Amino acid sequence: MGTGSARRIRQAGESDRATLVRLLDAAFMNDPVSCWVFPEEAHRRKVHSLFLGVFADVALAEGRVDIMEDETAMALWLQVPAGLPEEEDDTPALMRRTADPENERAEMIGRLTGAVHPHDRAHEYLLMIAVDPEHQGRGLGRALIEPVLERCDREGIPAYLEASSERSSHLYERLGFAFTGTAVDLPDGPRMWPMWREPAAG
Template sequence: MVMKQNEILRLSQDYDINQAVEVLARAFKNDSLYKYLIPEEEKRHKILPYFFKFRIRYVMLYGETYATSPRMEGLAIWIPYKNINISSWRVLKCGGVSLFLKAGKDVMGRLSNLEEYASQIHKKHADFPHWHLSPIAVDPTFQGKGFARTLLNNMLERIDKEKVPCFLETQSENNVSIYKRYGFKVVEEGKIPNTNIIHWAMMRDAIE
């Protein structure tokens, strides 16, 4: 089931998430971050759906997920500040055991390395009420057609009315320039430990 909010659709908790999972897996299958987490291509294609199923389950309970339409051209996942920290109970509730079993110790170790690094930066720059965009994606078939812009503009308009900032992370220099057009500023740039992957943390200030 989807609930319409202006031009985009919010996915509700009783929605079949498989289509959304497939869109995210296709969008990130060649992403540098997921290549680091799961270096083997065949294994990555098998495991990514489990990553994103966990993510969407979590956000269904503790955040908000939006799609451009029932066709799922694009998706944006937003988490409020109060629910950014994932407790052990929440991990279990959202299928974390299944993810661990499917991904394996090595992949989960690299994920832990990433999350520890990212969470430190996040807390350093945004330890106050805000929205976290994590992630936004467009199905490769529909990229370059303005779907990401639709998702961003809709939520940012609401966030401006709420007068709160928002935070995001990216490992793409091209994305940095795109997000700057929407008012985001780089607050920290660095390398993920034990990798050559550059990690940008970006913040968009609240509208006064």
């Protein structure tokens, strides 16, 4: 692979939160799922960063955030253990409460994706990846993901994600991910593609 070695990547911390939220907000402002959660553009521009800030906080507290040193792209990762969680995930409710309490879709998206998330094996979960719109199409996302997938291959660990568009699902297929066969169809909205990647045999 080797793409990641050509670009400098570091691990982000709490001091980077504002940068992470800015990247997420810009990258997903016109994403089909964001547009479904917040259909009115003016309202979306007001609350979108609050909504996505919850994802950044979860990854900073419980996972890992990789960011390009020039702050053009970042990836949020969580290590998910095998087995169903002992407690209900309160993140979907927090997303709604933080960003848009009257909007049930702000919670529904987390509930629907959580319902199909596999729990039979421990895996790396690519929660979100964001590339600044002015830098998209330059391989930055791939450069961020490949080092993690190389480690997954070495350690025999699967990986998982939800693609928010058919186009992005094809990009992930090139990295070894495959559609699980169970889509997330948002009511009156777009489809999401849960995707699983088996570690490559050594």
